[in-house]
Amino acid sequence: MIISTADRLGQVKEYYFSQKLAEVRKMQAEGKDVLNLAIGSPDLPPAAAVLNRASEELYKPVNHGYQSYAGLPELKESISQWLQKVFEVKLDATSEILPLIGSKEGITHISLTFLNPGDQVLVPELCYPAYGAVAEMCGAEVIRFPLLEDNGWQPDWQYLQELDYSRIKLLWLNYPHMPTGQPADFDTLSRFVQLAKEKQVLLCHDNPYSMILPSGKPISIFSVPGAKEVALELNSMSKSFNMAGWRIGWVAGSKDYIQAILKIKSNVDSGMFKPMMLAAVEALKLGDEWFDSINKVYAQRRVKAQAIMDKLGCTYSADQQGMFVWAHIPDDVHSAEDLVERLLHENHVFITPGFIFGDKGKKYVRISLCSGVEVYEEALKRL
Template identity: 45%
Template structure:
C-alpha cells in the first residue's frame, strides 16, 4: 500500500466520526438511540433564508465561480451584523473575509502563520480541531489549563510561566465550548495585553454568542484588539445552518490578506445561492433569535432534569448549545457514556474528547426535540 504522509501519524480520526459509526451500528440493530452528543442544530433556518437561496438560482451569475472574498453585499451585511449585535466597526472591504465554514478558517489561519516547529497555545478544554490542525502543520501544541476553579478562563499568571518564545497563535473560544462559560471585556483586555507583550496572534472562535445569551460579546469590541486579534464566527449555530458551511473571519487587513493567500489556493469561492441565503440570515430580526432561545431554554431545563437524574451537577449560569455536567467523583467520562449508551440507548459526549481537563465531566447537546429528551429522562 502507498504509505501515508508522516503528518497523519500525529492525528486520529475525529472522535465523533468514529463514535457515530458505533452509534449508527446500534441503530441498524434496532436500538432506539437518542443522540444528545452532537451539536448539530435540528431546527430550520429562517424561512426567508430558504426563499433567498431558491430565488437565487434564476440569477444570471448564480452558477459561475464566485469571488474568493465573497459578494460585496455579503461582506457589507456581515459588517452591519457586527455593528448591530456587537457594536464593532469593521471595514466591509478590508476587514471581513467570508469562509466556507469557520472550521475551514482554523486551517487557513494556521497555514498562514505557522511554520514547522512553531508553537500554539491551545486551551485544555477546547474544540479538538485546534490541536489536530496544529499537529498536521507540524507545529507544537502547548496546552494551557482551564478549570472550574478559574471559571474555565485563562490564568494569565500561569501562562506567563510557559516558554512562549516560539508561540505564534493563541486560540480562544468564548462563549466557551464545551462549558458554556462567557468571557468578559476585562478578561479579553488582559489577554490582549498578554498577546501584545509576546507578539502572539490571538484568535477568538465565537460561534455560540447568540444561543441562550442576552449579552453577545466580540473580542473586537475591546480597544486595541485589531492589532493582535482575529475573530471567527459562523451561521451554523445562530441560524441553524450548519450544513450550509458559512463562516466569517474579521480583523485587520494585513492579517486577513495573509489568510486570503491560503484560502484563494484552497477553494474557488462560496456558492452564490448560499451567499444570498447568508445575507438574509444576517438580517433576521432579533425576535427570531428570541423565539429560538425559548425553544432552547425549554430543552435546557429538561436536560438539567436528565443530568440530575444521572446524579450530575451543572452550572445554570452558562450559554450555548450544551450543558456541561460534572459526574459523581467515582466515575470516569468514557465509561459513563458507554454505560448510558449500552444500557439506555442514550448517547452523550465524554468530557475527555475536549482535553484531559474534561475527565469527570460529560456534555449534553440541546439539539434534540423535547420529546426525545423526555424519553431519555424516562429511560434513566
C-alpha cells in the first residue's frame, strides 16, 4: 500500500541543486573530474578563534543539553552589537532578535507565522527559489514583480503601485540582490518601506551578502527610519563568516513580530547547540581585518570567474556584489540550460543556469566564487 502525499507537494518542485548535484556526484563516481562552480557554499574555514571557541565549549558537559528556543542571551547581545557596529541600527537584544537554525529555515518560520491559504506574496521575478516555494507550501499565491534589467535590476515601481493589495500579505526583497549582484541602495529600501506602510504589507528583507565584496557602506532595512513597523530582516553566519554548515542565522524586527515567529519556531525545533552559539559569539567579534581578508580572496577569484564568462562570450556588469558573477549568455546560444548542459557533459564544468531563479533568467548563467583560483584556471583550460 502506498499512502498518498499531501496536496502541497503538487505545488513544490525538488530544489534544482538537489537533483543536479546527484547527477554531478554520479559523474564523479564514474571517474569524471567535474569542476563545481555553481554552489555558493564558502570553501574557506571560519576564523581560528571561532574554531577554538567551539572546541573549548564542546568538552564542557553542561553544554550538551537542550537550549532556549529563543537562543542564548550572549548570542542575541552579540548580534545586536554587530548590527549596531556594521549598520548603525539599534535593536533590543532581548525582544527584537531571534537566532535561527539558518536563515533559510527562517523563511519557513515567517511564512507559517503570517500566511493563510489564499493570501498573496510578492517576490522579485528573479530571486532565491525558497521565497516562492515556501509560500506555495503554505497555500499562498505567489506574484512575481518585475525587475528592470535596463535600470540596474531595480523594481518596476509603477507595477508595484498599481497592484491590488487586498490579499497581499508579505513582500520579499533581497539586497544586495541574488542572483544579479545588484548592490543595496538606501533610496530603494526607503521606497519599499514607504510602499509597505501605504499598502499595509510586511516587508521581509533577506540580507546575507552585505559584507561580501561591498560596493559601499553596508545597509540594513532598519537603516531606513520607521522600517521596524513594517519589516523583518534575515541574516546569516553562512556567507560572511564561512559558517554555512553550522546553520546559524537570525531574524530581527519588532517585538510583536518576533514573538509571533517564536510561537512557530518553538514547535519546530528544540533550540541550537550551545557550543555553536558561543562560537558564533566569537565570530561576531571579528573586525574589519576579517572581512578584508576574505574579500581579498573573493576579489581574486572574481577576476578568474569573469575571465570564464569572457571565454564563453557572456556579458556582465562589473558592479556586482556578493559571491557570484551573473552574466547574459551570447545571443546565438538558445538558452542558459543548453549552455550549462554542454559545459557539464563536454567540459566537465558545472555552472548555474539562471532559469532556476525565475523565467527572466533563461538567458543568464551564474558562477560561484567559492572555489580556489586553480579551479577557475583549470576550467579556463578546459574551455
